[in-house]
Amino acid sequence: MTDQAPALMILVPVFASLALTLIGPLGHRAAYGLLIVSIAISLASALATMVQVVQTGQSVHYRMGDWIPPMGIELVIDHLSAVVLVLISACALLTAVYSMHTARQDNPDRLNHYYALFALLVAGLLGMTATGDVFNLYVLLEISALSSYGLLARGKGKAYYATFRYLIMGTIGASFYLLGVGYIYIMTGSLNMADLAEILSRPELEASVSVRIGFSLIILGVWIKMALFPLHAWLPNAYSRAGTTTACLIAPLMTKVSVYIMLRIMFTVFSADYIFQQIAWSHLVIYLASAAAVLGMITALSQRDLRKMLTYIIVAEIGYLTGGAWLANTAGYTGAVYHILADGLMTLCLFMAVGAIIYRTGQSTAAAMQGIFQRMPVTASVFLIAAASVVGIPPTCGFFSKWYLLQGAVQAGAWVFVAALIIAGLVAAVMFFRLLEMAFFGRLEDAVSENGTENPHAVPPKIRLEEVPLTMLLPLVISGAALFGLGIYTNEVVQYLIRWSVPAGI
C-alpha cells in the first residue's frame, strides 16, 4: 500500500469528486461523509510518504503508469513537497470537518456539487505539489484554479464579479506560465523537472536569452497566481466575498502552494547559482516583498470588514514568503519554507475563527467582535492564539518563522526587509490589539444598541454562552493547538524536514 501512496493521495479525491456529483439523492450526510473519508485517505497517504522520506532520507519517485521519465510523468516527493502535502491535506481535512454547518448554510441546494469541487481543488493542489513535470503542473494548476472559481462564485451576489476578475487574472498568470514552459521546452526539449535541471545547467544554456525569458515569464505567472504586490488586486475581493467554508479552504492553501511552485521552479528546475548570479533580481524582489508586507498590513489595519482584513494579511504574508525565498541564504530559505507551514495554519485558524463568529453573530464587521470572549470563549481564545502568531509572539510558530526570516535578512544585509518585517509586525500588533480590546471589554449591549448612546447605570444583560457546534469547534481547537505544536517542535521540523531541502549553492 505505501508504494502506491503518492498516487492514491491524488487519485482518491479525484474519484471522490466524481462520485460526489452522482450521490445527490443520498442527501448531505452521505456527501459530507464521503468528502471526509477521501481527504482522510489523502492525509494518511501524505503522512506515510513523509515518514518514508524522513526515514530513508531520499525522495520518493513514483512513475505514473510505469512510464520511465523523462518520457513519462513522475511524481517526486522530497522533503519539501512532503511537508507541503501534509499541510494541504491536513488543512483540507480540518476544513471538511468544519464545513458541516457552514457549507449547508452557504449552499442550501446541491451541496454535493459544492463538495465535488472541494475534493477536486484538494486533488489539484496535492497534484501540483507532488508532480515532477512542468507541463503536468500547468494542467493541475488549471484544475485547482477552475474548481476555485466554481467555489468562490458560490458566494453569490457581489462574488460573481469578484470571481470574474480573479478568473481573468488567474488565466493571465497560468498563460504566462505556459508560455514560459514553451520557451524552456524550445531550448531543452524536455518537460521533466530533474531532466530540465540537468540540461539547463549546461554552460551553453546559462547565458541564453530564451531561457532567461522563459524563467521570467514563469515567475511572472506564478507571482500573479500568488498575489505578490503589486499584482494582488484580485485577491481581497475574491476571497472576502466567498462563503465561509470556501474562504477557509482556499485562503490558506492556494497562495501557499503558488509560493511552493516558485521555490520549486527557482531551486529545482533552475539552480540557486543561476537565479542569484545570472538573473540577479534579488534587490528588486526584496523591495517588492517589503512593500507587500508593509502596505498589506497597513491596508489590513484600515479595513472594517473582518474577512477583508484577513485577506490583506495574506497579501502581507506573501511578502514575507517571497522575501525569504529571494534572500539567497539558508536562514532565509528555512524561514520561507517554515513560514509556508506556519502561515497556512495561521490563516486557516483565523478564517475558521472569524467564520465561527460570523456564523453566530451574523455580521462580519469588526463590531461583531464585541464581547466575544464572554459569548464564545473557546473561539475567542483560538483567535487570540492565531493573532499572537501573526504578530510573532513566542511560543507560537509565527515567532519562529519571523526569527529565521530576520536572521536571513540580517545575514544578507537586506535592511529594507528587516525594517519591513518589524514594521509589519508592529502594525499587526496594533490591529489585533484593537480587535481583542473590543472582544474583551466590549459590552454586549454595545453590539445591539442602535442609537449608540450609553447608559452607565444599565444592568448588564445575562451573558449567554453561544459557542459554535462541535464540528466547527473541534477543527478550530486543533488548528489553534497546531500553532503551538509547530512552534514548540520548530527544531525537529527544521532538522528532519526543512534542512534537507535547502538547495545547493545558498
Added chain:
Amino acid sequence: MDELFYFIIAKYNYWAALVLLFIGLFGMIVRNNLMKKIIGMVIFQTAILLFIVSIGVKRGATVPILKFSPDKQPLLDATAYANPLPHVLILTAIVVGVAILGVALALLQKIQRVHGTIEEDEILEDMRK
C-alpha cells in the same frame, strides 16, 4: 535591410503569436465590456497555443507514424518526422482553455442577472450602491 526582412520573415510564426498575444492582452485589460474581456482572454490563450504548436513543425517532415519510404524501406529516421509532443501538450491545453471559457461564460450570465449589465463601469457603480 535584407537582414531585417529575413529576421521578420524567417520567424513569422513568432511574430504572429506576439501580435495576437498583445491583441488579447489589450482586450482583457482595456475593454470595458466583460464579454470583450472574455474574447480577449481566448485570443490571448490561442496565441500561446499557436506559438507552441508552431515549434513542432519541420519542413518536409511527415506525421510521426511509422511508415515506409517510396522505395519500401522502413522510415526510422527521426529527422523525417514532425515533433508530436507540442501537439499533444496543446491538445491538453485546448481542453483546459475550453473549460475556462465555459466557466467564464457561466459567470458572465450570473453577473448579468445580478447587476443587469455586463459593462464594467456600470457594475462597479451598481456595487457601490
